[in-house]
Amino acid sequence: MDINIKIVDQIDCTRVYEDLSHPGSGGVCVFIGSVRNTTANETVNELFFEAYEAMAISEMEVIAKEATAQWGLNKVIMHHAIGTKKIEEPVVLVGASSAHRTACFEACRFLIDTLKERVPIWKKEFFDNKKVWVTPHP
């Protein structure tokens, strides 16, 4: 089991294959979440991310271990950025490395979905004339 978890100021996407490649893996699946220029048809200028860092890391570890056990992964990576992020900047990078491709695709989707549900990180959206903490309503 090889788990690589970080809260960073800037996501580095250039090392992702180095971080996930493994002699026993035939496939690596990676998801990168980035700042989109609109949300609900309004123009977004930038985002700000805040984390409860120690807990975010321990929650990501739980998620990574769960994924490793369920899909028999060789490697997992989960990086999340904090601070101000401009349009097109990466804010989250998750990835899984496995013998066959179905496992890494399913695991990668689980990593990002579960991160979004459980990991204590908050996003504030900056528009032209307002800024709001994103709080999903039921």
Add this chain to the structure above:
Amino acid sequence: MDINIKIVDQIDCTRVYEDLSHPGSGGVCVFIGSVRNTTANETVNELFFEAYEAMAISEMEVIAKEATAQWGLNKVIMHHAIGTKKIEEPVVLVGASSAHRTACFEACRFLIDTLKERVPIWKKEFFDNKKVWVTPHP
């Protein structure tokens, strides 16, 4: 529509985010296929890939356009390597960039599945005492 298709001697995974990021995209999904050290419990030493290059590129274009239309993608990338590839080397890189994550995950899976079905590229496996062209049997 922004489609990036190549047959290369070596896959470069370091530029994947540069190649796929887009101001209108909130998510990028990437799959990298690599050389695994075993196949059906036998030790593999290396692989050799051969392509009918002009047709492979035109087939990949068809697949990329199909995915773009079906999932409303902002960018698509499909790179395949040819020649001799050692264990842990990347051999194929496909990725999709879209507003929301479900689209890029589904599109990325479609890209690799359809590439494996249709694109005229062939793999030879080198074992200790034999080498065989991989020919999926029904």
Add this chain to the structure above:
Amino acid sequence: MKIHFFGIAKEIVGSSELDYSALEFPKTVAGLKVQLLEQYPKLQELSSLAVALNKKYATEEMELSQNDEIAIIPPVSGG
């Protein structure tokens, strides 16, 4: 005894940290939530409000003690 606040909860409370004396401090996670929701009614507008005890999500019946690291977790929105 300190409680940490994040995101919109920090904004509602007006601080990233509140200090409680040992006396007024509630005994359980449920008690803490009742107390906070009374004191800061705007917290009631959130779709959820979780409490973390020592960096883990806590259940309502868990008991709080002096040395716990306590944090208020409004709806998360990472990724």
Add this chain to the structure above:
Amino acid sequence: MKIHFFGIAKEIVGSSELDYSALEFPKTVAGLKVQLLEQYPKLQELSSLAVALNKKYATEEMELSQNDEIAIIPPVSGG
């Protein structure tokens, strides 16, 4: 008239290219396949054998002409 072979088909035929005179050349994709399977029975062992006409998969009834780029596509195994 030339036909290109790849992968295991190239190995079975023993060459990456075969040259046909205009006379003996079959008129359709189906005809070409029949001719090749007779000449190289080992090709029958493959799970599929496709023909590409001018860099696109061809259907059985398509007609072949002098200037076509023709290729034999054994089961692909990229990725």
